[in-house]
């Protein structure tokens with residue numbers, strides 16, 4: 618069987634710190650960090666502390682609808698960031714992985730009309746990604762186990778409806 622890429626909590630600490638260092642070394646000073654829920658929340662938190670950025674925003678993009686159907690394209694779910702908050706800002710988008718890159722493509726396009734600049738930071742990027750991120754901790758073509766999703770939920774909740 619093909620081996621998996623395993624990110625431990627400990628390694629995640631190193632990865633988020635390294636990513637932040639790469640952003641700083643590059644001279645990019647984001648006004649705000651836009652995290653893609655849910656995986657990107659962890660990355661955004663780490664980057665926020667390491668880059669001393671307190672402005673954290675959340676956007677939710679999924680390939681699945683509330684009724685558990687896979688779509689051809691990712692969709693934006695609430696919370697949708699307020700465009701006013703993004704206007705003319707230097708935005709650092711934070712996510713766990715760029716796989717097909719469709720998620721980050723959607724986010725980039727959403728931001729593009731409003732922001733001064735948008736750059737992406739991810740822990741992993743896969744070779745097929747249609748978005749090439751400015752900051753990548755590691756390139757891989759394997760399936761990744763993340764520490765926050767490797768275990769089954771302690772309770773299963775079906776048919777959830779997201780807040781509008």
Ligand code: 5GP
Pocket residue numbers: 656691712713714715716717718719720721759760761762763766
């Ligand atoms: P995309 O294909 O849009 O770049 O990735 C969409 C989402 O699929 C990612 O944010 C992530 O939640 C999930 N995903 C993609 N590849 C992997 C993977 O290798 N491991 C895990 N655990 N999730 C993944």
